[in-house]
Amino acid sequence: MMQSYDVTIVGGGMVGLTLAASLANSPLSIALIEANENPELTSEPASRVSAISYASRAIFESLNIWQNINSERITAYNCMQVWEKDSFGKIDFSAEQVDCSELGYIIENEQIQAALLQSVQKQHNVTFYAPDQLSNIAIGDGEAWLTLKSAKTLTSKLVVGADGANSWLRKKVDIPLTHWDYNHHALVATVKTDLAHENCARQIFTPDGPLAFLPLFEKDLCSIVWSVPPEKAEQLKKLSELEFNRQLTRTFDNRLGHCELQSERCSFPLTMRYARDFAKHRIALIGDAAHTIHPLAGQGVNLGLLDAVSLGQTIIENSEADKEIGLYENLRHFERWRKTETMQMIASMELLKRLFQGDNPLQKTLRDFALLFTDKVNPLKKQFIKQAMGLSGELPKIVKKNDADF
Numbered sequence: 001m002m003q004s005y006d007v008t009i010v011g012g013g014m015v016g017l018t019l020a021a022s023l024a025n026s027p028l029s030i031a032l033i034e035a036n037e038n039p040e041l042t043s044e045p046a047s048r049v050s051a052i053s054y055a056s057r058a059i060f061e062s063l064n065i066w067q068n069i070n071s072e073r074i075t076a077y078n079c080m081q082v083w084e085k086d087s088f089g090k091i092d093f094s095a096e097q098v099d100c101s102e103l104g105y106i107i108e109n110e111q112i113q114a115a116l117l118q119s120v121q122k123q124h125n126v127t128f129y130a131p132d133q134l135s136n137i138a139i140g141d142g143e144a145w146l147t148l149k150s151a152k153t154l155t156s157k158l159v160v161g162a163d164g165a166n167s168w169l170r171k172k173v174d175i176p177l178t179h180w181d182y183n184h185h186a187l188v189a190t191v192k193t194d195l196a197h198e199n200c201a202r203q204i205f206t207p208d209g210p211l212a213f214l215p216l217f218e219k220d221l222c223s224i225v226w227s228v229p230p231e232k233a234e235q236l237k238k239l240s241e242l243e244f245n246r247q248l249t250r251t252f253d254n255r256l257g258h259c260e261l262q263s264e265r266c267s268f269p270l271t272m273r274y275a276r277d278f279a280k281h282r283i284a285l286i287g288d289a290a291h292t293i294h295p296l297a298g299q300g301v302n303l304g305l306l307d308a309v310s311l312g313q314t315i316i317e318n319s320e321a322d323k324e325i326g327l328y329e330n331l332r333h334f335e336r337w338r339k340t341e342t343m344q345m346i347a348s349m350e351l352l353k354r355l356f357q358g359d360n361p362l363q364k365t366l367r368d369f370a371l372l373f374t375d376k377v378n379p380l381k382k383q384f385i386k387q388a389m390g391l392s393g394e395l396p397k398i399v400k401k402n403d404a405d406f
């Protein structure tokens, strides 16, 4: 029998699940389609981690998700050190400078997803179709008709693409994509260091690209994100562990002493993607399905979580006002809102990336002075911190409620 839903979410990653959680107290019926089995949690640190902003913590707290995340696997960081290789340019950010106790949190993606699943699976208004996949869609005037790989059929007033960077839905409904290659691959791994990280996130800009050390739940454990040209990433993956450790320690200026690899080395190609439409008749896109950015400022999923709760807020407001939730005219505000925020983030990433590109001595000296200047000027620094904490721009209501410190 064909099932009918108000909202169908395609993709049960961190972003899709957050949208489902944000609709928990609404009378709307939701279908969630996810291609994979639930992630399995292990005692070993997972290699994919996210720097979760203060705003994202506020979202998770409002949705009663934060308390489900294993607290032993949340590493709060209260300082950030950024510097350039072979130069005097550096900038230090601390939570104290904005009268907060923390700047953000490093959490394994699987831990976040598991906490979200624990909540959403108990939600009375959500039906899971997993593992399953959307395999066809037809958009009608009054609803969308969906066929799953399992041959099940559904209808829905609104279909939300939260199906990641290579979104099947985005392609199927012909939403064009603006994209460019960052010409970087991000190599990720877990490493042990001689010196304790002291809950500080660190990033060095090298001529090849940025290398970040993100503090994990043990004092000498960090997750690294090393962005380098694709061919260099391949070379780094092929090095013996001994040689890799040597190169990593040297590239990171020995800042935490000798580094020792603790995991496999994985790499991900980095592409900027920006969907030309975030919404159309009966369709909305959120998270990586709508945009992907360079991980150098650790903002991708934070942006996606803000999309999810902004769309959740829009859907609830439309439904309470008896407006049709799938009509484009009722999704226009969401689209304008999130496109503006995304464009600002893409522009900031591009500025940062270009600022640190190039090895010309004059350019390097100017850059170092700019860093030192920013480091000394408090209002400018506060503005950067506020942006990194996700507390600038137009915020959804549930973030504003918790935004007590600024």
Ligand SMILES: Cc1cc2nc3c(=O)[nH]c(=O)nc-3n(C[C@H](O)[C@H](O)[C@H](O)COP(=O)(O)OP(=O)(O)OC[C@H]3O[C@@H](n4cnc5c(N)ncnc54)[C@H](O)[C@@H]3O)c2cc1C
Pocket: 010, 011, 012, 013, 014, 015, 016, 033, 034, 035, 036, 049, 050, 051, 052, 132, 133, 134, 162, 163, 164, 165, 168, 169, 186, 188, 225, 268, 286, 287, 288, 289, 295, 297, 298, 299, 300, 301, 302, 303, 304
């Ligand atoms: C190296 C690296 C480091 C990063 N670090 C950070 C960081 O520190 N902080 C930060 O904020 N962001 C970071 N990001 C970005 C962040 O990882 C992504 O923005 C985030 O994972 C996107 O989540 P999502 O739920 O939108 O998509 P995904 O995590 O890709 O989830 C999409 C889901 O949809 C499912 N799916 C796909 N197709 C279908 C289909 N047809 N039917 C049903 N289900 C489907 C998939 O199985 C998947 O579960 C980083 C990215 C990289 C590459």
